[in-house]
Amino acid sequence: MNCEVCQLKELEVESFEIREVLRCILHTIVFHRALGLIRPKDIDLELFEITYVQCGEIEVEKKIDEKVDQFISWIEKHPNKKSQICLSFYEVKSKQPSWFTNKIERLYWEQWYINLNVLQPTKAPVGKSHHSKLVMDPGEASEERSSRRTLLEQSLQEVLFQIIKFVNEKKDHVPPINDGVIYCPFEITIPS
């Protein structure tokens, strides 16, 4: 089985926008790969007029939030860097257990690369990026901020369309639906 790779369009985000953007993209992808019985949840972004969908699994939400927090921490230590987050779906293949190894092999069948260009924050303090409620920096020029926000919203929508197109065009590599499996196992890799 080949591994399908999808490179998503690069997004220019500010530090306080990372959380919302990443959650939107990651949940959308995972939702498309949650082929078990789910009750989808609509989530409205606070910074953009976009509604994305979550699969409704708490474990998925926790896993994604954890990785997003880790990435934000990394960004704070490495500002002004283009970063890439990789979301990989795999199948668990257990190798023949031997005396020495009892590895569980992962066969990745799909990888998504989320490209972010984190802009240097102007006056936003460090703690703000961790807040769930994002507060606009009052010091920024409102017009410049709004135009940039509009562009980001459009780009984010394009990314979501890109995900939909990719999911529609490539379906053969997706593993069959297994009973009891709600979502395909995945892992999120952040730069180190």
Add this chain to the structure above:
Amino acid sequence: MSSSHNRSSNNNNSEGAKAEQIIFEFFAKSLHIILESRTPFMSSRNFSGEQMMCSPSSSSSSSSSVRPRDKWFNLALRECPAALESFDIGRRSTLEPLVVDVVLVVRPLVGDQMNLSGNRELIRNFSGKEYQSSGWNSDQDELGCETKNEQIIERWVVQYDNRKIRESATTSSRRSSSNKLQVMYKKATLLLRSLFVMVRLLPAYKIFRELNSSGQIFKFKLVPRVPSIVEPFTRREEAEMQKFSFTPVETICGRLCLSVLYRSLSDVSCEHSTPMSPTFITDYVGSPLADPLKRFPSLPLSYGSPPLLPFQRRHSWSFDRHKASPPSVSCSPSPTRSDSHALVSHPCSRNLPPQPSEMPTGRRKESYAEEYSPYQDFSPPPSPSAPIQAVSRGITRTESAPVRIPAPTFQTKQNIVAPSPHLKLSRHTSLKPVRDFGPGESGSAIDKLYLYGRDDFRKHSGMRLSSNSSPRISFSRSSSRSYQDDVDDPDFPCPFDVEYDDITDRSSRPGSFDHRGDIHEPLESSGSFPKKSQDAAVGALVRMLKKAPPLRQDVSESSIPEICWNNNKPARAQEIAVASITASGIALASKTTADAMEELRTYKEMKNHLLLSQSTSNPSSVTATSPFDA
């Protein structure tokens, strides 16, 4: 060999049936996803929100509440009756394409050009072109005003294309067919996941969200339709729209296709939707702003009758009578001198804005009918105007009754004797409330009212009533009589529902009331009534009415002096007298027994005076004993 062939054919049939079932459910699920995100107030977002408040593990909690339809494609959605109904109606065959049109309906107000222009602006922003260009259907009423504009902003097409016969359909391998069914089902599931996300990314979803979430009233609405007859778009319309086609899902005998044509949305938001925010209606019925008195002088006499502020006051009395409490509603009209006289001010009414909720319906109707100035802002009453006019006229005269009790009128009435039977009857019929206080004494009770008429006391200054009583009594009597003449309303609860003739009849016995001096005192104050302005008198009367407690308790507590009328039943007559006053709704503020006795004394003096005058003119006449003589 034949058995294997039969088995394979049977398997193919079963596989085909399963495939057909998958296709059927795919249509249903697609429709469900589209409609739940386009039908206002039917959205899985609420469903999701509820889920968030429920148990954290959706899978564990969902198992107990999973409907059979939810299991299809492993997508549990909120119940959408519109989807089910549309699907039941629309689906006759899986071969027929399922079309869902999402229509934006804009309803400009008739004659509201501003709104129409705003709607045009909305549509222009929405489509990027003039709304008249294409795709808009307008309905016009017989007046030629546009009442509705519709535009299809989305068209979803779900169809099963079975023209292309797949080679796999001919394979006899059961395993491959089964595998293909699984693959088909998996791909259909993936497609529906994409559809679920897609419907929330398209521009129409913004409108759906605004309609659902905002509490404002918009001039447009989103109407998803499943047309039985699909009108294809014109080339121009199609050029204005964007198309997205989902990758078809290969099936055993064809493929499932799903596509959408949608209009781009330049700027559709609350700002451009010009929603109608709720506004406070300040000039609601009964509000101070709608006080008729403020605008009364400027209003034309549309009903051909004098203004009806007195009318209002009258109804306030009736209301007061019913409630046995001071009238809380003013609409308090100023008294009118006569039908032709202009109104006078009545400050008390201004202080008490009308309260329609407390007003009887009849009053409100009449008020609407007559109070043209203040009630112009109100919707016309449902009742026909004719009876209202009759009532109004009657009320007008009624309201003018106090003015029509002048001293000369009283003087000319020489035959204040026991009420004649017919008068009694008429009074009986007109004084329904009075009857409640004494069986069959309404007539005599009315007589008491006559005797307590303000004119009597005014004429004979020695007598006086309490300030609370006489004016109201006189008003009520005359007003009730006039009213009764015009409106045969047996339930009319006017305390002054007394024939005017009775006033004149009873005025011949003023002396019978001069029983107590204290009764005179109020009359003295009211004796100056003709000298005072009508407004002040009516205002005083209204104030008395408002402050007056129920008279019932006065009947039982007060010691009633014997008053003998024609039947030589002093005690009973006295009771009747007081009871009549009570029953008539004259809430005599702080009326005491002493006041009542004062009135009796006054009448007694009047009677004696008349008798003396008669005796001097005719010495042979028998001096009638005063019924009030104890």
